[in-house]
Amino acid sequence: MTETIKTDAIIIGAGPVGLFAVFELGLLDIKCHLVDILDKPGGQCAELYPEKPIYDIPALPVVTGQELTDQLLEQIKPFNPAFTFNEMVESVEKTEDGGWRIKTDAETVIEGKVIVIAAGGGSFTPKKPPIKGIEEFEGTSVFYAVRKMDQFRDKNILVAGGGDSALDWTLNLHPLAKSMQLVHRRDEFRAAPDSVNKMRSLVANDEMQLHTAQPIALHGINGQLQAVTLKSKERGEYDVECDTLLAFFGLTMKLGPVANFGLNLHENLIPVDTEKFETSTPGIFAIGDINYYPGKLKLILSGFHESALMAQQAFRYIYPDKKLRFQYTTSSSSLQEKLGVN
Amino acid sequence: MSDDDLYIYVTDREGHKQKVDALSGWRIMEIIRDNELPIKAECGGCCSCATCHVYVAPQWLDKIPPPGEEEVEMLDEAFEVEDNSRLSCQILMHSDLKGLEVTLAPGTE
The missing domain is CATH 3.50.50.60 (FAD/NAD(P)-binding domain)
Known part of the structure; x- marks a missing residue:
């Protein structure tokens, strides 16, 4: 005390x-x-x-x-x-x-x-995406902040957002994660250019995936996320597999x-x-x-x-x-x- | 044309469409808020929060100046962004926009 x-x-x-x-x-x-x-x-x-x-x-x-x-x-x-x-x-x-x-x-x-x-x-x-049923996953597989990095070791992570928080955590968690994907609504980022360059080179080396899309639905059972449906102009709606979603849409x-x-x-x-x-x-x-x-x-x-x-x-x-x-x-x-x- | 004649249509999150009085030179966000429709607009209109996100009816898009870089960047913090997404604090009312139709987007509640 x-x-x-x-x-x-x-x-x-x-x-x-x-x-x-x-x-x-x-x-x-x-x-x-x-x-x-x-x-x-x-x-x-x-x-x-x-x-x-x-x-x-x-x-x-x-x-x-x-x-x-x-x-x-x-x-x-x-x-x-x-x-x-x-x-x-x-x-x-x-x-x-x-x-x-x-x-x-x-x-x-x-x-x-x-x-x-x-x-x-x-x-x-943190702003929470208005995705139906997201509350069910919060705290177990959907997060709006990173408190302990180790919590995300060996996870299949999807980061959502295009600012510094999204890019910083994509880069910081990439070495720990089993897989890393980033989803942002457009192919331009307001995050620091240096972070964006680092992210793009990881993508170019097939070390992570970048989706120009927006998350619209979550799938999983008992609070455990299994996939997220993304919606993009080019590909329409499609699912990506992941067990963790980190959403950074400001405060x-x-x-x-x-x-x-x-x-x-x-x-x-x-x-x-x-x-x-x-x-x-x-x-x-x-x-x-x-x-x-x-x-x-x-x-x-x-x-x-x-x-x-x-x-x-x-x-x-x-x-x-x-x-x-x-x-x-x-x-x-x-x-x-x-x-x-x- | 006098200001008295200006109005816009606002569809809220429940799908109710309302005609509201508008004033030239006001921001669309201010017009919505002044008519006591639910719009968070928490930064007060300085393009810093994305909680005044609206969808502009497609037929009106070419009558409105395109979004600046700052608005496009701020839309990154909005949800369910579409081609007709705008921050209503960045659209100024004037006589050519009489009858403008906007729909409040998720995240403005």
């Missing part, structure tokens, strides 16, 4: 809104620990559109998703937030002293006095375990008030794209505003005996000291 991490505010989601919450909470002397399923901060901005320009951040006429993330990280540096990446918060429970305890899918336990859900569109999870967002936290939900969003951005459960807040209130706009700037108001109420829970003073960073020497600029 790993040691319990203690903090003031547990922030679920390290996207732009979760990051800015660290700033607003930090000004009020509230320490933060962020948990994110991705391997890096920035949420959608870093995962979906790091290179895409955003035009509606106040005072930044244009900024890319990655630049915004980097700037926010710079801005919250003085508050030294802790991060747990690659993990998903699975459960939330109240502690004996009125705070909260969360547990992740990797058994990390964090205790805090408040929880701030800034989970955006939910957890990033999508799903609400995930947040749905089981015992909070009221409204069409997969978390209703909050517009004074404190608190959920139906006192001490649990929701800010950014994941919350809902009349007039809600899913804008990053709305999430920033929500962070500031949320922090006021979080302060009342964390420092019940202290008086909350509203101060400006331009004039307050104590705030400037926290920011390390004075």
Whole structure:
């Protein structure tokens, strides 16, 4: 059993809104620990559109998703937030002293006095091909990620996809696999050219097969895959034998375990008030794209505003005996000291 | 022609075809979403997620500019891609597309 991490505010989601919450909470002397399923901060901005320009951040006429993330990280540096990446918060429970305890899918336990859900569109999870009956094979012969390579030793593998994940795993697993096939919808790949060249030379040497097609049906018994039907323009529908399918079609967002936290939900969003951005459960807040209130706009700037108001109420829970003073960073020497600029 | 006259037809995943009002200059994805039809479109329209994938009725294909490289690459993350597959965030509505017919593809739910 790993040691319990203690903090003031547990922030679920390290996207732009979760990051800015660290700033607003930090000004009020509230320490933060962020948990994110991705391997890096920035949420959608870093995962979906790091290179895409955003035009509606106040005072930044244009900024890319990655630049915004980097700037926010710079801005919250003085508050030294802790991060747990690659993990998903699975459960939330109240502690004996009125705070909260969360547990992740990797058994990390964090205790805090408040929880701030800034989970955006939910957890990033692999896209699953909409093939009938695919669930029956998941975990036994259909996979969306490789955790232990050795699991795939001596398998007859079919990899589906045309990006870096698909190509990297094709190349990495090829030496272990009994046979390797790759299926992609067109004969062009957006993966790194070097990987594509390596794959093509394996194909040229008959060491693996490449199919320009799309998987449309799975065949097997008791969760054990035996063949996959592919559909191509040239060959129509045909079956290829394999016992393992690795599908890499990018990520999508799903609400995930947040749905089981015992909070009221409204069409997969978390209703909050517009004074404190608190959920139906006192001490649990929701800010950014994941919350809902009349007039809600899913804008990053709305999430920033929500962070500031949320922090006021979080302060009342964390420092019940202290008086909350509203101060400006331009004039307050104590705030400037926290920011390390004075 | 005024914007008031523009409309498109959207067939959802259950096969229901609906006529919806459209505005010139809007992305087809935005028109679908604004009419509260189920379209995930999770990246918000910046050609980064492939969850606004639609099939364009064949008779309309030559009235729409062909997909750019970025859209073609993004379609690699879509499912059941056909020759008439497009990302609806990459099609801008205008008067020539009055009556455009699109069908939501798997993965947009």
